Amino acid sequence: MKTYQDYYFKKAKKEKYPARSVYKLQEIDKKFRLFKKGQKVLDLGACPGSWSLWASQKVGEKGLVVAVDLNPLSIELPGWVQVFTCDATSPNEELQETLEKEGPFDLVISDMAPKTTGIKFADQARSYELALTALEVALNWLKKGGCFIVKIFAGPDVPEFLKETRKHFKSVKQVKPKSSRAESKEFFVVGLEKK
Numbered sequence: 001m002k003t004y005q006d007y008y009f010k011k012a013k014k015e016k017y018p019a020r021s022v023y024k025l026q027e028i029d030k031k032f033r034l035f036k037k038g039q040k041v042l043d044l045g046a047c048p049g050s051w052s053l054w055a056s057q058k059v060g061e062k063g064l065v066v067a068v069d070l071n072p073l074s075i076e077l078p079g080w081v082q083v084f085t086c087d088a089t090s091p092n093e094e095l096q097e098t099l100e101k102e103g104p105f106d107l108v109i110s111d112m113a114p115k116t117t118g119i120k121f122a123d124q125a126r127s128y129e130l131a132l133t134a135l136e137v138a139l140n141w142l143k144k145g146g147c148f149i150v151k152i153f154a155g156p157d158v159p160e161f162l163k164e165t166r167k168h169f170k171s172v173k174q175v176k177p178k179s180s181r182a183e184s185k186e187f188f189v190v191g192l193e194k195k
């Protein structure tokens with residue numbers, strides 16, 4: 001049976017993105033118009049590389065994408081994408097040097113997700129921790145007026161996360177893209193214009 005999700009899977013294959021998650025980012029950008037030519041983007045949880053590839057196309061060769069993941073990215077990316085295989089919660093020396101050299105960034109985007117265990121509260125708690133890490137990175141490396149996109153799983157910690165994010169951004173939105181599985185607990189928090 002042809003399902004809704006098959007549509008995004010096939011679309012990604014046809015358009016040569018390694019994962020259908022690219023359409024979540026596209027939907028968010030369609031709503032808020034965040035990506036522009038020449039920007040510097042920090043992409044956390046970048047493997048297999050759909051977001052980084054699409055971001056690199058949006059910012060163009062005068063821009064920069066710094067991609068970070070625990071796992072190596074599996075695709076070829078243009079020269080203005082720098083890839084770091086390390087933990088975003090504890091940047092290695094190379095990543096730290098690059099952040100210092102290239103920062104501050106226009107956008108910090110995080111699609112980081114924990115390995116799910118099926119234990120709802122454990123998965124949600126880990127997702128919250130990753131989202132907090134992404135927020136911390138964003139606060140360190142985003143320029144004033146810069147924007148932040150972060151994935152988080154719905155759960156009891158979300159109000160606290162939103163409260164914390166609102167302290168640092170002029171406006172904070174919640175988005176559940178159509179391309180995100182309805183049964184998935186994930187959604188995205190978008191921080192507009194860092195104070």
Ligand SMILES: C[S@@+](CC[C@H](N)C(=O)[O-])C[C@H]1O[C@@H](n2cnc3c(N)ncnc32)[C@H](O)[C@@H]1O
Pocket residue numbers: 018019021022044045046047048049050051052068069070071086087088089111112113114130
């Ligand atoms: C849903 S995938 C990202 C998909 C990616 N945005 C794309 O479009 O190709 C989530 C990723 O988060 C990464 N991740 C989880 N915890 C991380 C951490 N502490 N540091 C860096 N990456 C992490 C995982 O390794 C995984 O590759």
